[in-house]
Amino acid sequence: MTSHRPFPRHRTRRALLLAAALLPGLALTGIGTASATHGGSDSRQLDVVGHLDLADVPGENITDVWAHGNYAYLGTFDDGSCSLDYTGVHIIDIADPADPEKVGFIPSPPGTRANDVKVTHLDTPAFSGDVLVYSNESCGSAFNPRTQSNGVAAVPGQDGVGIYDVTDPTNPRSLKRSFGDYPVHNTYSWQDGDNAYMIVVDDVNTQDVHIVDMTKPQSPQEIAVTGQLDWPAGIDNIGDGEVFLHDVWVQQNNGRTIAYLSYWDAGLVLLDVTNPAEPVFLGDSDYASPDPLSGEEPEGNGHVAVPNADGSRVLLGDEDFAAGSLNSFTFDGADSPAAEAGFTPPTYTLPGASFQGPVHWTGGEGCTEGEFDRPAVAGEVALIQRGSCFFSTKAANAQALGYAGFIVANNAGDGLITMSSGTNDVITIPGYFVGQSTGEAMKAAEGGTMHAEGIFDGYGYLRLLDVTDPGNIVELDQFATENVFANPPVPGDRTMHNVVVDEGTRAYISWYTEGMRVIDFSGDSLTEVAHFVDTAQGSNFWGVYLHDHPNGQRYILGSDRKTGLWIFADPA
Numbered sequence: 001m002t003s004h005r006p007f008p009r010h011r012t013r014r015a016l017l018l019a020a021a022l023l024p025g026l027a028l029t030g031i032g033t034a035s036a037t038h039g040g041s042d043s044r045q046l047d048v049v050g051h052l053d054l055a056d057v058p059g060e061n062i063t064d065v066w067a068h069g070n071y072a073y074l075g076t077f078d079d080g081s082c083s084l085d086y087t088g089v090h091i092i093d094i095a096d097p098a099d100p101e102k103v104g105f106i107p108s109p110p111g112t113r114a115n116d117v118k119v120t121h122l123d124t125p126a127f128s129g130d131v132l133v134y135s136n137e138s139c140g141s142a143f144n145p146r147t148q149s150n151g152v153a154a155v156p157g158q159d160g161v162g163i164y165d166v167t168d169p170t171n172p173r174s175l176k177r178s179f180g181d182y183p184v185h186n187t188y189s190w191q192d193g194d195n196a197y198m199i200v201v202d203d204v205n206t207q208d209v210h211i212v213d214m215t216k217p218q219s220p221q222e223i224a225v226t227g228q229l230d231w232p233a234g235i236d237n238i239g240d241g242e243v244f245l246h247d248v249w250v251q252q253n254n255g256r257t258i259a260y261l262s263y264w265d266a267g268l269v270l271l272d273v274t275n276p277a278e279p280v281f282l283g284d285s286d287y288a289s290p291d292p293l294s295g296e297e298p299e300g301n302g303h304v305a306v307p308n309a310d311g312s313r314v315l316l317g318d319e320d321f322a323a324g325s326l327n328s329f330t331f332d333g334a335d336s337p338a339a340e341a342g343f344t345p346p347t348y349t350l351p352g353a354s355f356q357g358p359v360h361w362t363g364g365e366g367c368t369e370g371e372f373d374r375p376a377v378a379g380e381v382a383l384i385q386r387g388s389c390f391f392s393t394k395a396a397n398a399q400a401l402g403y404a405g406f407i408v409a410n411n412a413g414d415g416l417i418t419m420s421s422g423t424n425d426v427i428t429i430p431g432y433f434v435g436q437s438t439g440e441a442m443k444a445a446e447g448g449t450m451h452a453e454g455i456f457d458g459y460g461y462l463r464l465l466d467v468t469d470p471g472n473i474v475e476l477d478q479f480a481t482e483n484v485f486a487n488p489p490v491p492g493d494r495t496m497h498n499v500v501v502d503e504g505t506r507a508y509i510s511w512y513t514e515g516m517r518v519i520d521f522s523g524d525s526l527t528e529v530a531h532f533v534d535t536a537q538g539s540n541f542w543g544v545y546l547h548d549h550p551n552g553q554r555y556i557l558g559s560d561r562k563t564g565l566w567i568f569a570d571p572a
Helices: 391-400 436-444
Strands: 049-052 061-067 071-076 087-094 099-109 119-122 125-136 161-165 173-179 184-192 193-204 210-214 222-227 247-253 254-262 267-272 279-282 303-308 313-317 324-331 338-340 354-361 380-386 405-409 433-434 450-455 464-467 474-479 498-501 506-510 516-520 525-530 540-550 552-560 564-569
Touching: 049 324, 061 119, 061 173, 071 125, 071 540, 071 564, 119 184, 119 193, 125 184, 125 193, 173 184, 184 247, 184 254, 193 247, 247 303, 254 303, 254 313, 267 540, 303 498, 313 498, 324 338, 324 433, 324 436, 338 450, 354 405, 354 436, 380 391, 380 436, 391 405, 405 436, 433 436, 498 540, 506 540, 516 552
Parallel strands: 061 540, 354 380, 380 405, 405 433
Antiparallel strands: 049 564, 061 071, 071 087, 087 099, 119 125, 125 161, 161 173, 184 193, 193 210, 210 222, 247 254, 254 267, 267 279, 303 313, 313 464, 324 450, 338 433, 354 450, 464 474, 498 506, 506 516, 516 525, 540 552, 552 564
């Protein structure tokens, strides 16, 4: 497999929640408009059955949703303070779907958020009951003091997963407070005979697929670790280097147990975990070049993958919060790896879809205006060292001193990140992040010219894959909502997020600002059949779960980051 891209478009390892709204006064020049092959807004509205706004969770900090029996479980993200007052798992009684009520709360360990939540019924020789597994990731910022409402400072966060017995959800019992010494973003649990297993997504290590025996959930045991180093070279066909596990689903079909791994720029990876202690690589998908909807080089961003009932099809969702990409970046004519900031005007929105200027080394970290050696000379781009304060603070100081743009140089190697904001400063100048060696070259060549070019390529969308032959996975169709390729972009997070599938040909998607979407994939064609967008408050759906309720009805559960739990009637 070879790379099709002349210049890598770098992103963070875990996608940042970044809106790519245009700022006033920015010209759009020479940018075409792509359109999706399927519409969306004219489909029928989903019927709302119930809604619970978790008023005790401020901001937009609700994450995943799962349900079991008469109860739903909501995870939480974090604001800058990473408050113990709401980070954890919120337990909701949905016995009456029209009147959901919060009945419990499992607080995260200090300095930790519970992003992913899943509940599984286990019946093994060592345990019989309902088990909640939630992910542990550190939260808060080193530049913000983390305190709780009682004034107590938070301590550094914990890693791994938390495991609780929720057979009685009103009285959850801790089985394992923290298992694993690495931060975890997602998990999936299943039972096979008398044994139960779990795949845990490792946020930081290259070998990021951890397989755990949880037959006795009080004492889980890791039995295998695998990842890209064990698999054929070149699974990333777009050559971006962003190859990591983001999410996982496991399903048993025809006597085999298959793990469906959403592996970012590598797309879908299939593992046979019939023998969980010896996982076997089966195959991976490729991203077509050019991308079938944007017409540009593919970005990857494989975020979530879920199979249909017989395992012959997979719904693969890409998560991309930026409507544009950095197509090239040079310094004094030489290609230089770089990443656009996530809180500044995208390069593709600037006149000519480009930006350039002489680079001036400002002498330090730029955490105050006084740390700059001087104000800008007209058109200069400030070079600032990484460290000690928020990227947005550095940007605000450069902007106040008259610089036309800014570049932050890494202080710990040549790795690239997408810089996120940590303050409320409104930044109107473009910003870029470069590796340490590029930064040193810029310092040594004072006044050298940087040049960046951007393109519009839309937000993340849904793909339908034929995985009948794991060695030759075929992309059959794509679906994008009406605003994924709107140019200029419509403000908001227009990328898709999570997806679940019923036993037939319906997929249910939480699509952030685009609301909830129900997609039919019969005939290997993706067509929207229903949707919901909260026109009063706006939508921001993170999670989705298809729940067979004890009352005999099936409901769609959605977790809105701001407005809480929504319960919809299933149109199927």
